[in-house]
Amino acid sequence: MNFKEIKELISILDQSSLTEINIENKGSKITLKKEKEIITQQVTAASVQPVPQASPVSGVTAAADTNDTATDTDNLKTINAPMVGTFYKAPSPEESPYVKVGDKVTADTTVCILEAMKLFNEIQAEVNGEIVEILVEDGQMVEYGQALFKVK
Known part of the structure; x- marks a missing residue:
């Protein structure tokens, strides 16, 4: 070349x-x-405002109880897709997944593969913590910035 x-x-x-x-x-x-840009988001109970909904029977507006105590979701981070592609949880169908719920990860732990245009890109966690939820299914198409994992 x-x-x-x-x-x-x-x-x-x-x-x-x-x-x-x-x-x-x-x-x-x-x-x-090229360097990957991972966007992580933290959602706290205080940042989410409840939307009042009208009751279909009486027309009375119902508001959510805002005095709830904070839940474990306050300290959760997400690992998001750095690109559009197909999500694979393991290097091949015969092998075990890179991570599963309960696994500890560090910033350089490979958590999945995203395939785009026949190129397989290993995705690193970029955060330290424990996997608490896998948000996508194996073989599912994901969008740029879509949350793939929740980490505590």
């Missing part, structure tokens, strides 16, 4: 949601990677 072709590949990678490109051509091999 010449410099111009490599520069074009870099531009394509930069403008796409892909995180890695592997090319083999006439005995030469090139791998291009």
